[in-house]
Amino acid sequence: MTWLPNKSASIPQASGDWAATQAAYDFWSSPHVKASSIIQAHQTSTLNRIKAEAVVIAPQDTTELNFTHHPSKKGMERIWFNVYVGILIVG
Incomplete structure (x- = not known):
């Protein structure tokens, strides 16, 4: 499953089949998945990429x-x- 080619696609459109769609919904509804953890990981990764560049x-x-x-x-x-x-x- 990849969402990069069409960033505006819905989850079913981006997933391509029912199993991948269900997996995406299961992921987002899991009590173990916290939005704050995803955001924190994104922020850390972004800061690391920024530090490696001369101009941003x-x-x-x-x-x-x-x-x-x-x-x-x-x-x-x-x-x-x-x-x-x-x-x-x-x-």
């Missing part, structure tokens, strides 16, 4: 970088209801 860009809002008219740019996602090609930065 930290956007404070959702920003779209539209590269639709720059065909030399490869590997861009479809953004804004699949109308444009570019990068969606969520801060």
Whole structure:
């Protein structure tokens, strides 16, 4: 199961099959899974990545970088209801 290709997919869409969907729901409903632990792990990982960089860009809002008219740019996602090609930065 991977949620990276379509970050806006629902859990069933991202999971791909019923077993993976049920596993995701079981994970989130488990009494052993605490949101604070997930957030703490994310914060620690983010801080470690930041410390390794000379410059860090930290956007404070959702920003779209539209590269639709720059065909030399490869590997861009479809953004804004699949109308444009570019990068969606969520801060």
